[in-house]
Amino acid sequence: MxxxxxxxxxxxxxxxxxxxxxxxxxxxxxxxxxxxxxxxxxxxxxxxxxxxxxxxxxxxxxxxxxxxxxxxxxxxxxxxxxxxxxxxxxxxxxxxxxxxxxxxxxxxxxxxxxxxxxxxxxxxxxxxxxxxxxxxxxxxxxxxxxxxxxxEVPHMEGLELASKVSTKEPYYFGDENSTYKIAALDIGIKKNILRNFAKRDAYIKVFPYDASFEELSAWNPDGYFLSNGPGDPQPLVEAQALAKKIIEKNLPLFGICLGHQVIALANGVSTYKMHNGHRGINHPVKNLKTGKGEITSQNHGFAVNREEAEANPELEISHLHLNDHTVAGISMKNKKCFSVQYHPEASPGPHDSSYLFDQFIDLLK
The missing domain is CATH 3.50.30.20 (Carbamoyl-phosphate synthase small subunit, N-terminal domain)
Known part of the structure; x- marks a missing residue:
């Protein structure tokens, strides 16, 4: 050729x-x-x-x-x-x-x-x-x-795409004899996220994008995970309802990228379409709790409203993107819930962000 x-x-x-x-x-x-x-x-x-x-x-x-x-x-x-x-x-x-x-x-x-x-x-x-x-x-x-x-091609804003990439049926990943059980909502999940959980002694059951809290909780997991994925987070009403119930019951919840945005929406914080988005493997992020910097992999065209996140008494911004000061992570003050806008499983640092998986496992203990 x-x-x-x-x-x-x-x-x-x-x-x-x-x-x-x-x-x-x-x-x-x-x-x-x-x-x-x-x-x-x-x-x-x-x-x-x-x-x-x-x-x-x-x-x-x-x-x-x-x-x-x-x-x-x-x-x-x-x-x-x-x-x-x-x-x-x-x-x-x-x-x-x-x-x-x-x-x-x-x-x-x-x-x-x-x-x-x-x-x-x-x-x-x-x-x-x-x-x-x-x-x-x-x-x-x-x-x-x-x-x-x-x-005639629809615009990304307002477009629900999770259903196009999510699994049709639940499936399992990892060793069933592992210490921990994680119920993961697949709204566009990456395999390396599952690998990172599995190597931390977790067995994962992956559910379709529109699965309910009752379906996930019936498996009796130790914690819940909301994955990355494509499109606008606002149309994902089932995922937002799921996040709300997990938060209400104060069960361990971790979100990455689209999952992070869904958690923000579940807390009444809006999201917006960015001018360009962040896509690359050299994005600098500051952990506001430790003061440390992280080199991160990012891929998102939507972001969480910073002013609304700062004004929400239940939330604190845990990470900031150092190029444009957009929200790169949030955590709930009185709940076992946190999320990040970047991809710790890609970790170009190469280990800068891997602690986030350990942090989630600690919540399961």
Missing amino acids: RYKSRKKAILLLADGTIFHGKAIGKEGTAFGEVCFNTGMTGYQEVFTDPSYFGQLMVTTNAHIGNYGVNDNEMESSDIKIAGLICKNFSYEYSRVDAHGSLENFFEANDLFAISDVDTRALVSYIRENGAMNAVISTDIENIEALKKQLS
Whole structure:
């Protein structure tokens, strides 16, 4: 494929701006909200992260595909992004323990992707003008038809996507003879979160996004977990109701990313759509309780309202994002409940944030 002439492609933004590129493999068209990730590595984890469902991913690292793919680096069963936009795509890969090329991985998952895009100009444009819907396509002769189709794509604000990525049936993870039992609500859960719980002597039962408190509590768990996931947290009324009941009964509750936002909403604190969101593996966060800094992995387009969180007598802000001072973590003053806006299981620090899992296990004891 790399020696053949590749089909010309475009990226068309909702405001009519066009960037040019070339199809990486197959011809096609893909729609979604365009966003960018600043990580230098970890593209496979990003592409398979359910939190990215429905998004066209722009990678700011100039080279994608260099080290191929490895079956052990999947965060879910398959690719979750809607499409990829990159600068240089590596058809050949160099890595001892790779299981295949990124090109073949895309083909197996039927993902449309384009390269040779001026991603520096594109990211600068998105930073200035905000995340917006877009389309990537090899159908470059029919711009007006693409514009019409793009205008019909729903906006991320108000969009419930957890149901698109959640498990349909409950399942178990870990050793059933473990000391602790955790009931996890899957609103887009990453596999590495489950691995982190399991290696801390916990057995996890994972429930669908709309499971009730009665369903989770029937398993008699020691604690409850609300996962990361895609879309707007506000439409997740069942998850908010679940969080409220767990909090009312003062049972151990931990939330990550979308789960963090759901816990805020359950406490009457609103969330909002960010101009761009945070997506990368070098985001600085300060733990306000210890005064220590953490280098964190983040992936979210919504955030918790800081003024409302500060005004809520039941809450305290535990972590702040040091780039823009948005809320990166909250805890309840008189309940066994805390949450963070970042991903401790990704932990690019590499161990800066792993204490959060230990903190949750301590609540179960």
